[in-house]
Amino acid sequence: MTEAQLPDIESRADIERLVRAFYSKAMADELIGWIFTDVAKLDLEEHVPVIASFWETVLLGNQTYYGGAFGVHAKLHEKAGLTKAHFERWLVLWCRTVDELFDGERAAMAKVHGLRVANAFHGRLANHPGPARPAGMAVHRAGPG
Numbered sequence: 722m723t724e725a726q727l728p729d730i731e732s733r734a735d736i737e738r739l740v741r742a743f744y745s746k747a748m749a750d751e752l753i754g755w756i757f758t759d760v761a762k763l764d765l766e767e768h769v770p771v772i773a774s775f776w777e778t779v780l781l782g783n784q785t786y787y788g789g790a791f792g793v794h795a796k797l798h799e800k801a802g803l804t805k806a807h808f809e810r811w812l813v814l815w816c817r818t819v820d821e822l823f824d825g826e827r828a829a830m831a832k833v834h835g836l837r838v839a840n841a842f843h844g845r846l847a848n849h850p851g852p853a854r855p856a857g858m859a860v861h862r863a864g865p866g
Contacts, residue, residue: 729825730780737773739831741765743818752810760801779834780827790838791845798846808839815839 730736744765748757757763774786797803815835819828 727822727824727828730823730827730831733773733777733781733783735823736776736780737769739818739822740769740772740776742822743815744769746814746818747811750810750814753807753814756797756801756803756807760797776831780830791842794842795846795849798849803843803846805843808843812836812839 728735730739744757744763748754748763771786771788775788775790777783778786794803812835816832819831819835823831
């Protein structure tokens with residue numbers, strides 16, 4: 722490997738580095754940051770090991786994640802109304818972070834799997850109830866009808 726080449730994702734430590742770098746971007750992002758900070762009230766010291774286990778299972782084949790991520794995201798959707806734009810931004814930030822830190826087969830897998838996760842969650846949440854309208858709040862339709 723020359724100095725200009727980035728390493729591939731090879732270890733749990735690499736994955737934790739990736740996850741921390743991603744959340745640094747995501748939590749500061751003007752479109753999705755508030756979801757992590759204000760809605761999920763994410764504690765990175767608790768969250769990083771869980772998400773790193775997910776990615777370790779996916780990328781390294783070490784079965785260290787046993788959770789079900791969809792339920793957590795469904796609850797966030799109920800509170801915040803997650804949209805296609807939110808998932809698209811998540812994916813852009815994820816892929817950008819991967820590209821800044823890593824290159825190789827597992828890095829490519831991380832981006833492909835990120836796309837699958839974003840599409841799957843967005844698709845499933847499209848049929849899941851979003852935030853409830855507060856009682857007494859008027860609903861206005863745009864356009865004819």
